[in-house]
Amino acid sequence: MEQRQILGKNHWYHETQSSLCPADALPLVPEAAHADRFLLDLTLSPEQLAEEQSWINAARSAGLTLLPENVTVTRLHTLSSYDRLSTALTVAQVCGVQRLCNHYAARLAPQPGPDSSRESNQRLTQITQYARQLASQPTLIDSTSRTHLDEVGLSVDDIVTFNQLIGFIGFQARAIAVWQALQGLPVRWLPGLDTLQDAAAELFSAEGAGWAADLPPVELRYAQADQLEAVSVSQPLGPLQGMHWLLAHDAPTLNGLSQLIRLLWQPAPGQSSEQKLVMMLTARINGSPACFAQAAQQWAEENGLPEAIRNGDRALQAWSHNHPRERAVIQAVQLLTRAPDRFSAAHIQPLFEQGFTPSQVLRLLASAGLFGWVNRLKIGLGTLVQPSRLG
Structure with missing residues (x-):
């Protein structure tokens, strides 16, 4: 034919x-x-x-x-x-x-x-x-x-x-x-589209989950110059831990992602804990236990937050009741991750009320989208490794 x-x-x-x-x-x-x-x-x-x-x-x-x-x-x-x-x-x-x-x-x-x-x-x-x-x-x-x-x-x-x-x-x-x-622009969304549903809590029942590639990485002996350079640039970046040689199959894109992580992942002074909060929230919603475990291990503030995020909305609401600054971040990140088409000026107003500047709001919430990108790379290119199997 x-x-x-x-x-x-x-x-x-x-x-x-x-x-x-x-x-x-x-x-x-x-x-x-x-x-x-x-x-x-x-x-x-x-x-x-x-x-x-x-x-x-x-x-x-x-x-x-x-x-x-x-x-x-x-x-x-x-x-x-x-x-x-x-x-x-x-x-x-x-x-x-x-x-x-x-x-x-x-x-x-x-x-x-x-x-x-x-x-x-x-x-x-x-x-x-x-x-x-x-x-x-x-x-x-x-x-x-x-x-x-x-x-x-x-x-x-x-x-x-x-x-x-x-x-x-x-x-x-x-x-x-x-x-x-x-910019206060009107929000319009298509009727009938479902919002992203949070991943099942069972995925996060074990602490310290790891990740393993499900596709063959680039082998060092066959790596070309641009791949070697991309791996070298990406290796110090925590969110890409363990993924460098696999992502090197597309070295130019790995370079671009690495640059974005360096520019958006590095928090402003005093915002380190908020970045880790955003990392945990996006990983929990999207279903990346490895990303969640990595952020939870780095969390150095109140101990109950990672467990509350792990257990779902009801536990998180109870925890955030006495934490208004974190609650403002949580509410904004949750909606942006689940339904970006419904995100409006009303959803960032609580952040302003907690003292965030427009630039801080932009960078913090843009990093939520960036972490969602990394979550999907972990999910799309590899598998969950339970702690007992980590060596």
Whole structure:
């Protein structure tokens, strides 16, 4: 049967199988394709730009690495521009942030879609399903999910890049949501979309959980210069502990993620405990026991907090009753992690009341999106190791 190339989809909810569409199909908001690749069409004051320029540039660079204008497909790197942009749109849909959906829908529309063969349809279906699950309910992803990606032709390099892309779009959605809230922009979300449900408490029953890669890492003897450099840069960073050689399959993206962690993970004076609180909260909601254990071990404040987070909302509410500053952080991070499309100016007002500045709010909450990215890398690329098996 003759294969055919078709235009990309012109709406947010793209199908997972090829179908004919008119040659003049246009996205809903075509001008959104030309917005800034990270900030989209948000405008910042000169003062804000000066204060946040370093990590904005790092985020923009990471986005350009994962979603370049042109992609050369090879045997080891099979993710096409269409694959990447349809994945970005899928994650944007899950997050529900409208300007993000507009942007990736507009960029996807002119891309030639895959041919109409059964193999291509299976591949796109599997990619879309995996992206939606990792973005919306990460604990659904397991070794079987990774096997399915392998079965439809994704290489180890592809799978690493694919998980990085899903994590990045989730981070971008939450950063945009915080900016919109700081600017007092109206919140609009699509009706009927469920919020992210917290991971089961049973995952966090054992203290000191570890993590092991479920895919082969880059071997030192075969590592290229850019991979060696990326590993060297990332090794001192705690959130990436144990993942360096696996993430080195996509060295440019590892460099971008490392730079973002250095710029956002390093807390402002007096905010170290709040960063660890954010790390524990995002790991608990997304379902990454290894990330949670790492942050809990570093927690040096009141002993009851890690246990309260581990036990769920009711215990956490009871703990935070006499901790108004932490309660403001907890409430904001929980909503931003579960439903970025519903995050508004009202949800950051308690932080201002506790003395946070706009820049502190932005960086603290953007780091929640960044930790969510790392959570998904741990879940998507490896497995939980119980403490008794750690050696």
